[in-house]
Amino acid sequence: MDSDFFDLNGHRFFVRRWGDPNLPTLLMLHGFPEYGGAWSDLAPHLSDRFHCIAPDQRGYGQSCAPEGISNYALSKLVSDMAALIKQFGGPVTVLGHDWGASVAYGLAMFHPKLVSRLIVANGVHPVPFQRELAAGGKQSEASQYINRLRAPDAAEFLSADNFAKLEQFFRHSMGLDWMSDARMDDYRTEWARPERLDAMLNWYRASPLVVAEPGAPCTDLPELPVDRLRVRCPHLLLWGPQDQALLPECTVGLEGFAPNLTRKQIDGTDHWLHHQRPQAVADAILDWVKDN
Template sequence: MITGTATLNGHDFFLRRWGDPALPPLLMLHGFPEYGGAWSDLAPHLAHRFHCVAPDQRGYGQSWAPEGVRNYTASELVRDMATLIGQLDAPLTVLGHDWGAAVAYGLAMFQPHLVSRLIIANGVHPVPFQRALAAGGAQTRASQYIGYLRDPEAAARLSANNFEKLEKFFRHDLGQDWMSPQRLEDYRTEWARPGRLDTMLNWYRASPLILASPGKPRTDMPELPRDRLRVPCSHLLIWGPEDKALLPEATEGLEEFAPDLTRVTIPGTDHWLHHQKPREVAQAILDWTSDT
């Protein structure tokens, strides 16, 4: 692994890279509460085929972390990564997990000339996910933590007692515990950077997603511009079926927005499939990219 920085729209972003820069690039986008180092389990299994590039996204790790919720809208987050792709060899393959999937979908939908193939690992397209959040059913119940994370005091609560509550959320609330003590210390180091946890949470606060109450479906949902939310490129969805945060209903109807969609399930994994079975996840990616 090689580390460095890239200047994107006048601001510094920290990058990790695996593989020969002469290989086709693979942009790897992490979610919450991770950082670019989250791909250190998976990337070595892909580095013979791709030049893997994993940034700490805005507000995370060692990258630029401006204050203020307004700086974390989807358009700003997508613009960061569009600029980074412009410094690589576009169009390229984009892989996103969790919140990184939201940025990856944004790139594929709004900057399609930059994305040749889209890979999502336990992440969701905005329309099926919003539909499930508003329905008042199982996904609505599973996503109630979003309201907690949006609270202005969430960073203080999650960081208390050496990040005790954030550790519980990360290691136990979303699936099986996969983390070693040393890896936990690596995450704590990133979370403890000044102001960083609050800027990470701004991704939730800036999101326009509307969350219903369990058993109380929302009937006042705005109509989304579906014609603008289509994925024109080939799309691979890799799924950990034991995910406690994202349920199968969160991807129902995805084919309507991604006509060239392939679904692959990795048995025995959950939200953290890229840590739990990186070889199997890598093989799914290698098999699919060989055919597309």
């Protein structure tokens, strides 16, 4: 693994890289509460086929963490990664997990010339996800944590006692416990960087997603520009079926937004499939790219 700093849109970003730079580029986008180093389980299984690049996204790790919620609007997060792709010549294959999937979808939808293929691992398209968040059903119930993470005191709450609450959140329903003490120490190091945790939480605060109370559907949602939210490149959705945060119903209807969609379930995994069964995830990706 090599690493470099890149200047993107006037901000400094830390990027880890695996594989030969002459190979096709795979942009790997982490979610909350991870950082670019979270791809160290999966990237070695893909580095014979791809030049894997994994940035600490805005607000995370060793990358910039500008103040203010408005600096974490999805348009800015997507713009950062569009600028990074241009540094490598584009178009590239993009892989996103969790919040990284939101950025990956944004790239595919709003910068289609930069994305040749889209791979999402336990992440969601905004339209089906908002539908389920607003329905007041199981996904609304599973996503109540979003409101807690948006609270002004969330960083203080989660960082108390050496990040005990954030570790508890991270480990919630985590199967095949891949989280060693040494690895958790690595995460704490990243979370403890100045102002980072509050910046990470700003991704939730800046999001316009509406989370209904269980049993109380929201019916006055803002209109979404559905015609602009389509993925036209080949799209692979990898899914850990034991995920407790993102439920299968939030991917129902995805084919309407991604007509060239392939679904692949990774059995025996949950939200953290890229850590739990990295070889199986890599095999699924490599099998798919042969035909796409």
